[in-house]
Amino acid sequence: MTFFKSPRAVPYLLLLPALMVILAVVLLPLVVSLYSSFTGYVLTRPATLFQFVGLRNYQRLWSNADFWWAFLRTLIFITVALNLEMLLGLGLALLVNQITFGQRAIRTVMMFPMMFSPILVGFLFKYLLNDSIGFVNNALYSLGIITTPIPWLVDGTLANLSIIFAEIWMSTSVFAILLLAGVMAMPKEPIEAAKVDGCNSWQVFRHITLPFLMPFIYIAMTIRSLDVARAYDMIRIMTNGGPAGRTEMLWTLMTRVGYQNSQMGLANAMGYVSIILSIVFTFYFYRKLTAARAFMGGAQ
Amino acid sequence: MTASTADAVPLHNRLTIEKPWQRWLIRLGVFVAMVILCVPGLWVALTAFRPNVEVLARPTVWIPQQPTLDNFLKIFGLLPKQQEGLPVLLYFTNSLVISITSTVIAILIGMMGGYAFARYRFRGKATLFLGFMLSRSVPGVALSLPLFILWSRVGLIDTPLGLIIVYLAINIPFTIWLTDGFFRQIPVDLGEAAQIDGCTRWQAFWKVEFPLARSGLASAAIFAFLTSWNEYALASQLTRTTASKTLPVGLMDFTAQFTVDWTGMCAMAVLIIIPALVLTFIVQKHLIAGLTFGGVKG
Numbered sequence: 368m369t370f371f372k373s374p375r376a377v378p379y380l381l382l383l384p385a386l387m388v389i390l391a392v393v394l395l396p397l398v399v400s401l402y403s404s405f406t407g408y409v410l411t412r413p414a415t416l417f418q419f420v421g422l423r424n425y426q427r428l429w430s431n432a433d434f435w436w437a438f439l440r441t442l443i444f445i446t447v448a449l450n451l452e453m454l455l456g457l458g459l460a461l462l463v464n465q466i467t468f469g470q471r472a473i474r475t476v477m478m479f480p481m482m483f484s485p486i487l488v489g490f491l492f493k494y495l496l497n498d499s500i501g502f503v504n505n506a507l508y509s510l511g512i513i514t515t516p517i518p519w520l521v522d523g524t525l526a527n528l529s530i531i532f533a534e535i536w537m538s539t540s541v542f543a544i545l546l547l548a549g550v551m552a553m554p555k556e557p558i559e560a561a562k563v564d565g566c567n568s569w570q571v572f573r574h575i576t577l578p579f580l581m582p583f584i585y586i587a588m589t590i591r592s593l594d595v596a597r598a599y600d601m602i603r604i605m606t607n608g609g610p611a612g613r614t615e616m617l618w619t620l621m622t623r624v625g626y627q628n629s630q631m632g633l634a635n636a637m638g639y640v641s642i643i644l645s646i647v648f649t650f651y652f653y654r655k656l657t658a659a660r661a662f663m664g665g666a667q
Numbered sequence: 668m669t670a671s672t673a674d675a676v677p678l679h680n681r682l683t684i685e686k687p688w689q690r691w692l693i694r695l696g697v698f699v700a701m702v703i704l705c706v707p708g709l710w711v712a713l714t715a716f717r718p719n720v721e722v723l724a725r726p727t728v729w730i731p732q733q734p735t736l737d738n739f740l741k742i743f744g745l746l747p748k749q750q751e752g753l754p755v756l757l758y759f760t761n762s763l764v765i766s767i768t769s770t771v772i773a774i775l776i777g778m779m780g781g782y783a784f785a786r787y788r789f790r791g792k793a794t795l796f797l798g799f800m801l802s803r804s805v806p807g808v809a810l811s812l813p814l815f816i817l818w819s820r821v822g823l824i825d826t827p828l829g830l831i832i833v834y835l836a837i838n839i840p841f842t843i844w845l846t847d848g849f850f851r852q853i854p855v856d857l858g859e860a861a862q863i864d865g866c867t868r869w870q871a872f873w874k875v876e877f878p879l880a881r882s883g884l885a886s887a888a889i890f891a892f893l894t895s896w897n898e899y900a901l902a903s904q905l906t907r908t909t910a911s912k913t914l915p916v917g918l919m920d921f922t923a924q925f926t927v928d929w930t931g932m933c934a935m936a937v938l939i940i941i942p943a944l945v946l947t948f949i950v951q952k953h954l955i956a957g958l959t960f961g962g963v964k965g
Contacts, residue, residue, distance in 0.1 A: 378787035382795065385780040385839050392836035393802045396813035403813065416816075459700055465693045476701055478951050479708065482943040484897030486915040490922065490936055491707040494714070494929060502710050505727040536703070589800070593841075596806030600899040604919055618808045618900075625812050626904065638809035649804035653797060 397642070404636040410629035424636035433612065434637065437620040440527075441644070444616060445595055448534045452591070453584065455535065456542025463543070464550045474544065481540045485597040489604035492533040496520055523613030526606050530614055533605065534598055542587045549583030550576070585656040592649040596641070617641045708940065714933040715739070722929045738934035755935060757909040758917035765827050765913060766895040769834035774888045776835070777842025782872070784843065785850035796843075803840035807900035815904050825907040833901055838891035845890070849883030850876065886953035889946045896942055914939050 370376055407420045428434045463473055480488065495502045496519035507513045519529050553576065561571050599618035602608070608615040608623065617637060625634030714722060715738055717731035740746050742755045783789075784796060814833065815824070823829030853876050861871040877884075899915040906912045912920075918939065921932050 375789070378783040378789040378792075381779040381783035381787075384776045385799070385843065388776065388832070388835050388839055389799065389802050392814070392833055393805060393810065396810055396817055397805070399817060400809070400813035403816065408816075459697075462693050462696050462700070465690075466697055473697065473701060475948065475951055476704055478947045479944065480704060482893055482897075482947045483708075484899065484915050484939055484943070486899040486918060487897070487936055487939050488707075490918060490932065491711055493922070494711060494933070495707055500722055500929065502706075509727060536707070540704075593800070593804045596808060596900070599806070599808045600915070603899070603903075604922060618806060621808055621812070622904075626815075631812060631816065635812050638806075638812050642805050642809045645804045645806050646801050649801055650797075653800055657793075 400635045400638055403632050404639055406632045408630075408632040408635075410626070410631050415632075420632070424633045427633060428636055428640070433615070433620065436612075437615045437617050438640065440615065441617045441641070444527075444531065444534070444598070445648075448531055448538070448598075449588070449591060449595075451531075451535050452539045453542050453587070455539045456587070457546050457580070457584075459539065459543040460546035460550055463547055474547070477540045477543055479540075480537050481544070483537065485537065485600035486604055488533055488537045489601035492529060492536075492601075493520065493605050496529055520606055521610055523610055526610060526614045530598075530602055530605060533601055537597075537601070538591060541591055542584075545583050545587045545590075546580055549580045553579050582656065582659040585652055585659055588652040589649065589656050592645065592652050595648070596645060617644075711933045711936050712940075714930055715937045717930060719928065719930045738930045739938075742931050742934050742938075753917065753921060753931075753935075754909045754912075755914075755917060755938070758912055758914045759938065761827060761909075761911055762896060762913040762915075765830050765834065765911075766892050768827075769831045769838060769895050770888055770891040772831075773835050773838035773842055773891050774884060777839045777887065777891075778846050778884060780839065780843040781846025781848075782850055782876075784847040786855070796847075799840040799843055803837065807837075807898065811901050811904040814901065818905055824905060825911050827911050829905055830902060830911060830913070833905065834895040834898065837898070837901075838894055841894070842887045842891055845887040846880065846884060849880045849887075852883075853879045882953050886950045889950040893943060893946060896939075 371380070403416065404424055405419060405421060406416055407418045407423070408416045459477070463470060463477075466473065483491075496504075498504055498516040498518045498521060501519070503519065504513070504516045507517070518525065520526050557575050558571055561575055566574070596618055599616070599622075602614060602616060602619055603622075606614045608619040618641060621634050621637045621641065624630050624637065713731055716734045716736070717728070718733055718735055718737065721728045721731060721733070737746060742753050744753065744756075780799075784792065818824045818829050823832070857875050857879070858868070858871045861875045862868060866874060896913075897915065898913075899919065902913045902916050903919065906916055914935070918932065918935050921928075921935060925931065
């Protein structure tokens, strides 16, 4: 007990409430979830929570084509969306940096999508892309580009593209805003020196601007990695995995299996796959970030 | 790098663009990007103020011809001869109560944590910090499955309290990250000077460091509020009735039930957007500074 009265205990005491909350709301459920992924738990029959089935849920996932499709689709979705978001965000940041007039207003506008509820973003695009009354088809029709409506959310391929577009719309700002802050903080002298030494614009960008921006890219990636699963909300309202499972991701499949088919054990096994995916992703970029920090001489 | 990097616009920092056509191309690019960012929200806002016949009209009515507030009255059940109303007012109060309560508590707890990380050296510091970040990265959907099992055993399903507790766990790690950054910006000497002048550490914190970190804490609070306000994945599984359903869940219900009432849905969407718009204006400056400073300078 003397430890709790010593000055060494202060930081731990300060962190205690936070730890308790995380323990109760994240760690404990994760244990329950891990446990139930080894049982044949069916929501409608509570007794099955204690029916141990070993690795059977994971074996079923392994041999389940729906799961693999959802897994693959989720991976592709994350990879494509994040890379495009980063490239577009970088482009936008560099462009906005050149604007002298109204830059503050532009930055405010850029923040809006970031602050919107994903379910709201999903709704915006569900409405805009509606095939009969949507803004996009109406505009294309009025401009004489199309004569029959394009089934944006009804056709499998188009629905996937629409979801990726909505995701990019929602999250490019995260990159644009953070990278803009980075570009603005950049010292001018190295660039001038490089220009004097005969570097062209691309070389300046490649060897000076980009390395300087890397920590900012890592921050943005870390922040994004914390909430990639927000895309679930958006997909839920836009297509809910449809048409015919063509936009099914791990997250939508998991809720379908867990709540609609009540196969909680199986759903939790799937949940674990998605949790590990997210954690690995965050861990990777967080490590990159701390490495970049240490390199910049800012670490503790 | 200083805290004001986000809003200071040093002219000498610009790469020089010589030719006028390049300048115009850049302006065009930014303009197109802004249009893409603005149009979806604007279109939904416009729809919220028009009668449903205009939505279905052919050819398309671009500008509302008969602007009306009926859609807002309708979703609040205030129209004279209305058969089916939505409990939007209840959703709204639930959202407000849940978001505000969880934000206030998360800021208090998160601030303590952030202060510990910014001011103390202790064993396992880096691991703990990483642990908090990783706990935040667990997808809400995946967490909703076991939470549903647990919460239904302890009777927290479909209660505002149940959601408040869950949102605490979502908001605390991010608050710690932000406040850690903000407290680091405040020189240690200030608090120490106050202690030399006779303050206890506790007093030094409240009289010196807290006021200096206030703007940072405010933006952390706004961020936490918006996270709770916007959350859907967990709320959709942990709520059942109007006793605890929030606006995002209500919007989803709405789209599932009344598939043709676009104007009503748009009015509800506007209702959800408004706090995001207002708070973005307030928070924008501090948030960017907080994220980049906390992140880069470690």
